[in-house]
Amino acid sequence: MARRTIGIVMNGVTGRMGYRQHLVRSILAIREQGGLALADGTVVWPEPVLVGRSEAKLAALAQMHGLTRWTTDLAGALADPANEIYFDAQVTTARVEALHTAIAAGKHIYTEKPTAETLDDALALADAARTAGIKHGVVQDKLYLPGLLKLKRLVDSGFFGRILSVRGEFGYWVFEGDWQPAQRPSWNYRSADGGGIILDMFPHWRYVLDHVIAPVRTVYAQASTHIPTRVDEHGNEYKADADDAAYAVFELEGGIVAQLNSSWTTRVDRTELVTFHVDGTHGSAVAGLRGCRIQHRNATPKPVWNPDLPVTTDFRAQWTEVPENDEYDNGFKTQWEEFLAHVVADAPYRHDLFAGARGVQLAELGIESWRTGTKLTIPELEA
The missing domain is CATH 3.40.50.720 (NAD(P)-binding Rossmann-like Domain)
Incomplete structure (x- = not known):
């Protein structure tokens, strides 16, 4: 050997x-x-x-x-x-x-x-x-995460029928650094140092949507700097002028609408730090880092809106976990x-440098959309 x-x-x-x-x-x-x-x-x-x-x-x-x-x-x-x-x-x-x-x-x-x-x-x-x-x-x-590998398998198998929409939630509370040390480096929150959640996360969303669901065609984004002052690794207060949260709507090929929220200023009420909820005519799925739960149309209950009575239905119990049929390495x-x-x-x-450039393209257009308040079409990049 x-x-x-x-x-x-x-x-x-x-x-x-x-x-x-x-x-x-x-x-x-x-x-x-x-x-x-x-x-x-x-x-x-x-x-x-x-x-x-x-x-x-x-x-x-x-x-x-x-x-x-x-x-x-x-x-x-x-x-x-x-x-x-x-x-x-x-x-x-x-x-x-x-x-x-x-x-x-x-x-x-x-x-x-x-x-x-x-x-x-x-x-x-x-x-x-x-x-x-x-x-x-x-x-x-993220393409190698067990949850997204399971989701990709569902897409390829036709489980969803016609995919209608994607709702993505990513993020957690990053401490400001005063009473508890921040769990991310301070440069992430300074524009001059290449910080900002759009530049950090939109390249991820580009390859996830392109490879798992469908190619991204347009972007509309709104971002904010919710925490304008933070404390760095040395205990010094600094101006956090980079965006720490972004809220975006992407239109994908085939008319699929994807809404993705990215935030370092949110407290988690999800099963995982990132989740993707995909709805289709034949079924839905919620995928995270490792898990993926599904609900087929034949097993979809009929909720009735009645705000006068307390909710007694455990909606999450009505979903089925996709089994661990494969071994997943890091x-x-x-x-x-x-x-x-x-x-x-x-x-x-x-996944070459041209693929990386497509991720940067989405981030750049996302920032432009935020600055101008407009929905932007994403031009094709020739490798």
């Missing part, structure tokens, strides 16, 4: 997502299972190189996980021919320059989203990668495995 070691420059692993989901739950998890076995018997062994700005943090992470390769010198890491992949989980404002540098160094690219703050920058990255002939991928993790890890197979064995891979 041949073993193929592949160096991965991982920039931004001292951050929340870069560390938890990409280093620990993906790359280190692949190593713990003995590597990634390909169809031809080759075992891909990922060798991470931790990159960041803080020597102390990098050294501590490396020691904690038994790793030896870490550096604050990104250029030096990219110059090493043993490092074939560059991964970026930095703040959005630092991403474009770093990705261009890695592309120029001939590295394959795998990156968190959004790939850029503007569509022009996102397309320039995709064009540069294509011109360089390197392979490139963008994290689109979604970030699964996508990493797909990308590694793409790089090493040229396996098919669809």
